[in-house]
Amino acid sequence: MIFEKVQSTINKYNLIEEGDKIVLGLSGGPDSVCLLHILKRLKEQMNIEVYAAHLNHQIRGIEAQKDALYISRICEEMGITFFVKSINVPEYCDKHGLSVEEGARKLRYEMFEEIKKKTHSNKIAIGHNQNDQAETILMRIMRGTGLQGLRGIEYIRENGIIRPILDIDRIDIEKYCEQHNLNPRIDQTNLESIYTRNKIRLELIPYMKDNFNPNVIESIVRMSSSLRNDSDYIDHEANAKFEEVCKVNQDSVEINLQKYVNLHNAIKTRVLRKGIKQLLGDTNFVDQKHIEDVMELENENKIDKKITLPRGMFAYRRKNIIILTTKEIVNEEIEFCYNIPSNGFIKLKELNLIMETQTMSIDRYRSIKIDKTSKGFDFNKIKGGIIVRNRKQGDKIKLAGGSKKIKELFIDLKIPREDRCKIPIITDEEGIMCVGDNRISENYKIDSNTKEVLKVSFKKL
Known part of the structure; x- marks a missing residue:
């Protein structure tokens, strides 16, 4: 059955x-031993290769050594490398x-990947069962998870x-091991309420x-399955929107704000998570709070703001985009200073601009067409x-409402910091x-008494 x-x-x-070539994480407990036996039965039927991988955590002393001996024996009996x-x-x-839980998990999966590469395998099989699924979902609920977390463990x-035995109850797994005389090892630490998962398994679920x-x-588990279907649909929509609003570079993902801001929040969060996943390979340790912090960057008052995210990631708000990147952006200040003739032109090579000046009478100035590139x-x-x-620190300009710091003017005009x-x-x-083609000082404006005009024009090279 x-x-x-x-x-x-x-x-x-x-x-x-x-x-397929499959590396099986074999602890020696009922779940992994049951899965080992099932994969052994499928070996010839599906023409697959199976390799078992066991990590001694050096936590349980002699018991851990007994686990390793048991694994050696059962694998030899089944003909499993x-x-x-x-x-x-x-x-x-x-x-x-x-924490011991985090560290042990990290080292286990590193070992699995190492053996997967060594054996040229393409799959890693883990013995999570239906009870593990329920425990995981309860743990995530207590941490305040969203729909993605309620999906539970993925198959x-x-x-x-x-995870081939994710639909099997732990009691049925134990019966299977007994039926086939597998005699799995029992980790006594699993029977102690010393970890969160153990407390859920030993205290919370029995109480419920x-x-x-x-x-x-x-x-x-039934709830999780239903929510997984809903989540799959939203993910499908989010993936399509990601292609529309995001540009993926080697070290960054640029999000077009004009297209992004009108998306539903459920899509926005998934677009951000997908962007992070593009750069890091996964979204481990990136919590919902981090996603919400990045979402706040879409507000106009966040232009030029930077957020530091886990695992060496950064989010930057620019005028029209949000940038997710693994490289910290350091703005290099461009410095230049040129004398301006009253008639002639100079090349501003740092800005890739030509600046042309002409001195003329007020009558001639008023007779010619002035475009927005001229002042x-x-x-x-x-x-x-x-x-x-x-610009220089402390620069000010005289405007109609009084003197204004250039820094404040740039902020008002929403000019990105790097520009x-x-x-x-x-x-x-x-x-x-004047400040570029943005503002002219009140002290130099043309008025009814003006007789001569200095016309300044900027043209791109």
């Missing part, structure tokens, strides 16, 4: 195909600031991890069964020589005459 049910799961989710590795997990976790992942629903595990100043109000330069050093500022000996 269990064998057939596992076959059904394998076929439904296309977990195993003919000719096996690998055993021993790592001092507590020492590793202390060194890297990880198959993009990196080739498969006794007081609310004897079939609570099946109910939780006119009352020539007689200019004091001394004229220069064009980049501010590229705005040409024209000054005489007494003050700033």
